[in-house]
Amino acid sequence: REALRGLSVEGLVTLLPRRGATVADVTPETVAELVEVRALLEGLNARLAAQRHDPEIVALLQDTLARGNQAAKGGTAEELAHLNAEFHERLAEASRNSVLAEVMRGLRERTSIAFAINGRARARADWDEHAGVLAAVIAGDAELAALLATRHVQNAAAAFAKNQTAGGASLQ
Numbered sequence: 001r002e003a004l005r006g007l008s009v010e011g012l013v014t015l016l017p018r019r020g021a022t023v024a025d026v027t028p029e030t031v032a033e034l035v036e037v038r039a040l041l042e043g044l045n046a047r048l049a050a051q052r053h054d055p056e057i058v059a060l061l062q063d064t065l066a067r068g069n070q071a072a073k074g075g076t077a078e079e080l081a082h083l084n085a086e087f088h089e090r091l092a093e094a095s096r097n098s099v100l101a102e103v104m105r106g107l108r109e110r111t112s113i114a115f116a117i118n119g120r121a122r123a124r125a126d127w128d129e130h131a132g133v134l135a136a137v138i139a140g141d142a143e144l145a146a147l148l149a150t151r152h153v154q155n156a157a158a159a160f161a162k163n164q165t166a167g168g169a170s171l172q
Contacts, residue, residue, distance in 0.1 A: 031111060031160065038107045039153040042088070045104060046133050046149035049094035050142040057094040061134050064090055068130060072123040080123050085112065087130050091149070094137065122159050129155065 049057075068083040075083075088108055092101040129152040136145035 028161070032157070034107060034111050035153060035157040038104075038111055039150045039157070041100065041104055041107065042091075042153045043146035043150035045088075045092050045095045045100060046137060046145035047142040048097055048100070049091055050137045050140050050145040052094070052096050053137070053140060054094055054096065057090060058134075058138060061087065061090050061094065061137070065127070065130055065134055068127045072127045075123075080126075081112065084126060091133070091137075121163075122156060125159075126152070126156065 064083060064087045068080070068087060071079045071083055085108060088104070089101075092104045095101065129148065133145055133148045133152060136142075136148055
């Protein structure tokens with residue numbers, strides 16, 4: 001019950017008296033608003049990661065990147081989604097800001113459905129963009145890391161919007 005109440009507060013489920021819970025509709029407009037916030041905060045994650053360079057977390061990011069590149073060649077959509085989430089979680093960890101990491105976790109959960117719809121179609125581009133972000137983090141180029149991370153989220157959102165316009169998979 002507590003978990004359902006938490007999901008209800010976040011707008012992910014609708015609680016119905018004596019009927020349980022249903023998954024809440026996520027409109028394209030809501031996704032667009034969430035993406036605006038997520039893009040800015042992913043940029044901040046990357047900027048802080050570059051400034052606070054943690055070799056251990058960078059090594060974990062490199063490992064995730066290698067596995068993501070491999071999955072982009074033929075992995076399942078589920079595997080790609082898992083590795084994408086792992087990359088972004090580790091980037092948030094690299095920021096060494098626990099509040100930001102927690103906020104990002106919530107935003108990723110709320111946008112993951114939309115980005116999962118992109119699936120395999122954007123896999124290669126996603127991992128190429130991740131590589132660019134990580135290279136900027138490793139180089140300590142905070143501004144470039146922020147720019148590339150922000151663009152990455154915007155590009156994924158644009159692909160989702162294009163899919164919606166073309167009559168692809170829908171959130172509703």
